[in-house]
Amino acid sequence: MLQGWVIVVTSFAYLGLLFAIAYYADKRADAGRSVIASPYIYSLSLAVYATAWTFYGSVGRAASDGVGFLPIYIGPTLMIALWWVVMRKILRISKENRITSLADFIASRYGKSALIGGAVTVIAVVGIVPYISLQLKAVSNGFLILMQYPEIVMPAKVGAAPLMQDTALWVALILALFTIAFGTRHLDAAEHHEGMVAAIAFESLVKLLAFLAVGVYVTFVIYDGFGDVFARAAADRNLAPMLTPLEGVAGSYSSWVWLTILSMLAIMFLPRQFQVTVIENKDERHLNKAIWLFPLYMLAINVFVLPIAFGGRLHFPTGIVDADTYVLTIPMAEKQELLALLVFIGGLSAATGMVIVETIALSTMVCNDLVMPVLLRMRSLRLNERRDLTGLLLGIRRGAIVLILLLGYLYFRLAGEAYALVSIGLISFAAVAQFAPAALGGIFWKGGTRRGALTGLIGGFVVWSYTLLLPALARSGWLPIGILEHGPWGIELLRPLELFGLKGLDQITHAMIWSMVANVGAYVAVSLSGSPSAEETRQASLFVDVFRRTGGGARFWRGTASAPELHSLLARFLGSQGADEAFRNYAQARGLRWPQEAMPADAEFVHFVETQLAGAIGAASARIMVASVVQEEALTLEEVRKILDEASQVIVYSHQLEQKSRELEAATAELRAANERLKELDRLKDDFLSTVTHELRTPLTSIRAFTEILSQDPEVDFAQRRKFLGIVVKETERLTRLINQVLDLAKVESGRAEWHETRVDLRELISDTVTGMEQVFQEKGIQVTTRIPGRVSPVLADLDRMIQVLLNLLSNAVKFCDPQAGRIEVALSEREGWVRVDVRDNGPGVQPQDQQIIFDKFRQAGDTLTEKPHGTGLGLPISRHIVERHGGQIWVESRAGAGACFSFKLPVMKLAEAVDA
């Protein structure tokens, strides 16, 4: 049944089905009802990572290395965990700048440099060519083997067949035509290929199902489950060592680590992965599901690799059947024709998916970043005057696709025989890993410069060519093999596989170490040794700070432009319909009616046109084109820095504002409290004023009354006159005292009073003061007792002020004590570092509610307005100030009718102070 024509017809029918799916998806996209706007389709399209390498090659690798094939899938799993941080940023940057390819991305970051774009393109094309040759090899081998059914015969040596009868060449040409039909039917401004993505997602399903089918067949039909396969392998003398791999068989741990890192970088920077992950992404949120769905896909497609590998080794005698073909040859050996055909279609899916996306991505790069910048600079071509360039763009891309596939075929004929599938693929992985420093550095480090990136890329690429590409060509006989063994010109130190004498590593690890040293080293060193231009500084900021500011590109442009010229520029690359639509959308978003109203050709609009154009021809070419139709003033580095500074200052300011507003809230609360306190103080001040004036008026009234009598009535006799004058003198003295006390209080309160602190012995102070008032006590018939201990520690105080306090308390006691049998007791005591003075009287006492307020200004116990005041009302407040100023306390203890005891205490003078004083 499996005749040649069946296989050919089935293959073409399958390709036709893919084309139908793509056509349908494109139609739906044009109608605005996208079929690929789903996280599941997105995740499946990412699985373009699994190529013929995975489908055929993993088993081949596993058959010799055991688990050695796994880092290629574990690495991406680990990397995808970082995508939440890294890929999200790349997606945002790419959408805002309408990035069209990996080369465009890196070139944009480094000042839209056409040179960088070109370098990335060249590296990508050269690096990917082996990878494409791998797909051609897998498909053509699969076809040749299947053709021999029911015999199992390995294909003849490559190059044995005449060129026109070489299956691989036909595969290459058919795939080229298919890709052209697929990816370059029309020119999309945003480089979206919805049809292609839909077809790729379908292919991912097909290859997974095909692989699972053969896996289940081998594991559960031929053998009796996983345990059975491994048990039989363990019983086989040749296979037993592989069950404890990594030791010797699968290479060292270091190569395991490097393969993991290598595939981590590959999943980011393979041009086709960048295409499906970034360029074809419809919605950033699709990334969320892909973060676990895509690793799950990789896990699923790897579960049966080891059973198939061991099954193949057990099934076929060693050395007869290439392990890379076990997936196909086991069903063939078991006469499972349909399964074999399904496997072939699965392999075809894996290979075509890779070839289609990879060549479309590469052709975009070749067109936008390599050919167009050169053509646009060649004035003799007069491209600027051509009205419509869409045909030219499509032509370049189609040519690039054919060229890349033919290069792949060429590599296959030159070097394909010397290596297994996986080894060929790893060479390409190592090539695209060279993009990592410039790309990852570019989105996290503003210091990377154009010259640094370029030197790094070239350095890494040169080392890659020397340590991987050159040995591949040498082994295939295209270069003298002696170069590998003795080094070029016999210099052993330069042997490509043991560069500078680094031995004991496998080829990939060795190449990765040296190329990364050269790449990262040059990138960092050259970046740090120079300084970036204005354009680079601007782009660095737009990339690195993409989440911190939006729509920043326009701020950096200054100049004059005309809308009609920009329109005709856009029309040349997008077609006039495309340009009209872009203009209409822009106008609509700003509430303008175009073309009825003129479009303002301001900085924002010019930036819009440039981004639109970048979506079609890449950032570097768009820059050249826009610059050719507008008059722009170049911004100096200083100006760019200024704009950036201003922008970052705005961010800093807004943070500061938040901080300030929080502080303000706190301050407001404090202010409110302070205001309450102030109001209270204000009220107290009013009270104070009214009390002071009241207090002043009392003596004044009597002075005035008596002086009036004396001046108006000359008849007053001498004795009377003398008495009146006596009253006047007394009232004047009282007035003076009052004023002195007010002044004194003001001085004490404001802190302007002078304090002369000395060592004061309170025993002396009390006895002197009491003695000084002896006269007063006798006049009033008051009995005074003092209880003074023999020894009391001195205090540090202002002697005069302390006398003032004691005088105050004593005169209060005199005023309030029992008028008939007044008794006053003054006691001094010392306890726990405090010296305390009590002045006790036997007066009416102080009401509990008055005990606090009597220390306030003019607050006497009782009603001062109706009763005759017993003093100025300032004595106790002044005393309180003085005592508190000395670090002491003053208070009153009293029960109504049982007398009052005013006490104050002062801290005992410390030893050091005692010595000083």
Place this chain on the structure above:
Amino acid sequence: MGEFETKGQRLIALCLLGFLLFNYPVLALFHLPSAVLGIPVLYAWIFCAWAVLIALMAWVVEKRE
């Protein structure tokens, strides 16, 4: 710290965890000649740890805060 940063940090932690699980020396611990349900310990370990890691990633991403 927003949900966005929290998830990002959890995923970075998972990446580091994966690096630990799939490399020397953890990998060397499973270099045993024995088998689990007939499957060599090393193979069983890699595939199980891989599945658990993916499950954790799914949990972190899909979890509603």
